[in-house]
Amino acid sequence: MEPIRKHTGLVYPLNRDNIDTDQIIPKQFLKRISRQGFGQFLFYNWRFDNDGAPRDDFSLNYKQYENASILVAGENFGCGSSREHAPWALQDYGFRVIIASSFADIFYNNCTKNGILPIQLTGEQTQKLIDRSESEAYTITVDLENKRVYGSDDFSATFDLPAYQQEMLLNGWDEIAVTLTHENKIEQFEAQETKY
Amino acid sequence: MGKPKTIVEKIWDQHVVHQEEGKPDLLYIDLHLVHEVTSPQAFEGLRMNGRKVRRPDRTFATMDHNVPTIHRNVIKDQISKTQMDTLQENCKEFDISLADIHHPDQGIVHVIGPQLGLTQPGKTIVCGDSHTSTHGAFGALAFGIGTSEVEHVLATQSLWQAKPKTLNVKVNGKLGQGITAKDLILAIIGKYGVRFGTGYVIEYTGEAIESLSMEGRMTICNMSIEAGARAGLISPDQTTVEYLRGKRHAPKGEQFEKAALAWKNLASDPGASYDATVEIEAAEVEPQVTWGTNPSMCIPISASTPSPDSATTANGKDEIKRALEYMGLEAEQPISSVKIEHVFIGSCTNSRITDLRRASEIVKGRKVNPSVRAMVVPGSFSVKAEAEKEGLDLIFKEAGFEWREAGCSMCLAMNDDIVPPGERCASTSNRNFEGRQGNGARTHLVSPEMAAAAAIEGHFVDVRKLGVPTA
Ligand code: SF4
Numbered sequence: 001m002e003p004i005r006k007h008t009g010l011v012y013p014l015n016r017d018n019i020d021t022d023q024i025i026p027k028q029f030l031k032r033i034s035r036q037g038f039g040q041f042l043f044y045n046w047r048f049d050n051d052g053a054p055r056d057d058f059s060l061n062y063k064q065y066e067n068a069s070i071l072v073a074g075e076n077f078g079c080g081s082s083r084e085h086a087p088w089a090l091q092d093y094g095f096r097v098i099i100a101s102s103f104a105d106i107f108y109n110n111c112t113k114n115g116i117l118p119i120q121l122t123g124e125q126t127q128k129l130i131d132r133s134e135s136e137a138y139t140i141t142v143d144l145e146n147k148r149v150y151g152s153d154d155f156s157a158t159f160d161l162p163a164y165q166q167e168m169l170l171n172g173w174d175e176i177a178v179t180l181t182h183e184n185k186i187e188q189f190e191a192q193e194t195k196y
Numbered sequence: 197m198g199k200p201k202t203i204v205e206k207i208w209d210q211h212v213v214h215q216e217e218g219k220p221d222l223l224y225i226d227l228h229l230v231h232e233v234t235s236p237q238a239f240e241g242l243r244m245n246g247r248k249v250r251r252p253d254r255t256f257a258t259m260d261h262n263v264p265t266i267h268r269n270v271i272k273d274q275i276s277k278t279q280m281d282t283l284q285e286n287c288k289e290f291d292i293s294l295a296d297i298h299h300p301d302q303g304i305v306h307v308i309g310p311q312l313g314l315t316q317p318g319k320t321i322v323c324g325d326s327h328t329s330t331h332g333a334f335g336a337l338a339f340g341i342g343t344s345e346v347e348h349v350l351a352t353q354s355l356w357q358a359k360p361k362t363l364n365v366k367v368n369g370k371l372g373q374g375i376t377a378k379d380l381i382l383a384i385i386g387k388y389g390v391r392f393g394t395g396y397v398i399e400y401t402g403e404a405i406e407s408l409s410m411e412g413r414m415t416i417c418n419m420s421i422e423a424g425a426r427a428g429l430i431s432p433d434q435t436t437v438e439y440l441r442g443k444r445h446a447p448k449g450e451q452f453e454k455a456a457l458a459w460k461n462l463a464s465d466p467g468a469s470y471d472a473t474v475e476i477e478a479a480e481v482e483p484q485v486t487w488g489t490n491p492s493m494c495i496p497i498s499a500s501t502p503s504p505d506s507a508t509t510a511n512g513k514d515e516i517k518r519a520l521e522y523m524g525l526e527a528e529q530p531i532s533s534v535k536i537e538h539v540f541i542g543s544c545t546n547s548r549i550t551d552l553r554r555a556s557e558i559v560k561g562r563k564v565n566p567s568v569r570a571m572v573v574p575g576s577f578s579v580k581a582e583a584e585k586e587g588l589d590l591i592f593k594e595a596g597f598e599w600r601e602a603g604c605s606m607c608l609a610m611n612d613d614i615v616p617p618g619e620r621c622a623s624t625s626n627r628n629f630e631g632r633q634g635n636g637a638r639t640h641l642v643s644p645e646m647a648a649a650a651a652i653e654g655h656f657v658d659v660r661k662l663g664v665p666t667a
Contacts, residue, residue, distance in 0.1 A: 016511070016514075017511050018391075022629040022630070022632055026631055027609065027632075030233050031233075031273070031275040032275070033237065033279060033282050034236075034240070035240075045630065045631045050617065075391065076391045076394070076424065079390060080326065080421075080629060081627075082234070082340040082341060082342055083233075083342075084342035084344060087342075102391065104391075104394060105394055105395060105424070106326060106340055106421075110342035110343075113342060113344035113345070164218070164356065174245075176245070176347065176348050176352060179222065179348065179351075179352045179354060179356070182213065182214050185213050185222070186222075190224075
């Protein structure tokens with residue numbers, strides 16, 4: 001997994017609550033057996049019409065957001081299905097950071113396993129980011145080490161994230177390798193279990 | 197005696213492998229269920245790193261999401277076939293038991309785990325599927341995981357997990373005649389929303405919960421994730437024990453009695469404290485129908501769709517407006533006036549034998565409305581066989597229902613069972629998200645009885661007007 005320390009990028013605002021993983025990546029694209037190539041299907045049913053042509057009323061298709069790498073949304077981002085194809089699609093499309101007023105639990109976890117940084121800010125803070133990025137090309141910087149977000153203007157906020165996940169993301173660790181250093185403890189646990 | 201504990205604390209304490217300041221706990225996983233959609237990349241990861249499956253004996257795989265439900269051998273979609281073939285090859289390579297599409301144990305992963313007795317109280321159970329919460333009905337700590345975590349569990353039989361907060365959802369009193377577990381869980385989500393469970397494990401308690409069958413409890417726990425909770429569970433009792441008695445993977449003889457005692461001891465202690473509690477009065481619950489594009493957008497059958505003006509925030513107003521538009525409904529439209537074109541009885545929420553029995557009682561001697569295409573998709577091969585032994589298939593077929601092979605089917609429409617754009621479906625599944633049953637499809641979540649009644653009438657109707665099932 002690619003480490004992430006500091007990231008500066010263009011903000012794409014998606015001002016909706018309860019964006020579920022069925023919208024992030026619809027089920028017809030879950031049939032692939034590799035982790036790659038899901039970006040083209042991101043928000044497919046919102047981005048494309050029934051004939052597969054890009055819809056000009058969906059903001060991700062606007063020229064101004066072409067190079068966005070930070071997505072900002074409302075409450076409960078990533079709810080629903082546990083499909084990890086959702087963070088794979090976001091990442092493959094070019095997003096490294098997702099900012100929302102709240103996240104669904106499974107999606108949040110899935111992001112941190114894929115080098116995507118999920119940041120929870122207050123409703124007021126996300127609204128500010130949304131307003132500014134809707135009206136102009138708006139760039140912000142995310143500093144994971146110091147858990148800070150700041151804008152090219154006066155915007156500044158701190159965020160929280162569990163120390164374990166912070167370290168995983170900063171170092172891009174292979175979690176399985178870390179766990180296997182405790183293999184003797186897993187063996188001990190298995191040896192003392194009650195069996196029926 | 198020590199401090200009273202909740203069932204979640206008891207299960208947790210029994211499964212901690214390693215604990216360290218400033219880190220989540222390393223939690224042992226007793227049972228890992230695997231299906232074709234969320235596993236290929238995990239097996240690929242193992243191969244790339246030269247890793248093995250640590251406990252093939254605690255891993256169990258089936259095919260459900262993609263499988264054809266008309267003819268087992270006709271898989272039109274090559275990519276679906278590749279995904280199923282890949283699971284077959286992976287299970288062979290890593291020595292994992294697999295119930296493939298021709299196997300008598302095949303079915304939706306959350307239907308077969310309990311049926312085979314793999315699901316047991318006190319176990320930690322995971323699967324790359326958010327409705328793994330279903331298994332919590334047995335007093336197991338069961339939750340959905342992503343594919344990276346699937347790979348992690350395959351390799352280590354454990355997961356790093358922060359101890360969750362607990363939320364007591366207390367259901368006071370008794371459900372009224374003809375009111376089902378599905379109506380109750382929809383009413384709970386309707387009242388408290390789609391994110392009140394985020395960050396928590398829900399424990400459902402109270403008289404109405406205790407009097408539910410295991411199937412009813414599974415319906416409740418299944419939809420915990422629709423309230424935002426990764427896991428939802430119910431303390432084991434005699435109902436749990438009797439369900440498991442004689443199941444293939446349950447302990448046998450004297451061992452069973454020992455296990456039963458240990459299981460019942462897992463129940464939350466009187467006076468145990470929760471991080472949060474919400475309550476609902478069972479007697480107030482009516483048959484529910486969802487009108488919108490998430491499960492909290494639901495109303496009693498006697499009510500009308502809301503108006504955007506009823507929301508207090510700008511995002512809320514916008515959400516109602518967009519949902520009504522997507523669903524092709526007006527504001528303040530009586531839900532019973534809404535006509536449907538499809539009925540789907542199935543999914544891991546409502547495709548068990550008791551669901552089919554109750555729906556069949558409504559259908560018996562009646563005909564599906566000519567404007568409706570209706571189907572029953574049993575949750576597993578063995579549910580189907582049992583229903584056929586009881587003649588339920590004939591009741592459904594005579595009424596004009598299609599009778600299918602087991603699988604997820606129209607719950608997420610990954611196979612050929614799709615609702616066409618703009619058409620409307622009364623569905624016993626758990627998600628009414630945009631496009632869930634097909635691009636542009638409009639889903640209304642209901643109980644199996646309400647789905648059966650809608651099939652007959654061609655629009656939503658209070659099933660109690662057609663009779664109250666006794667099964
Ligand atoms: S029936 Fe539906 S919700 Fe259940 S596992 Fe299958 S696709 Fe998921």
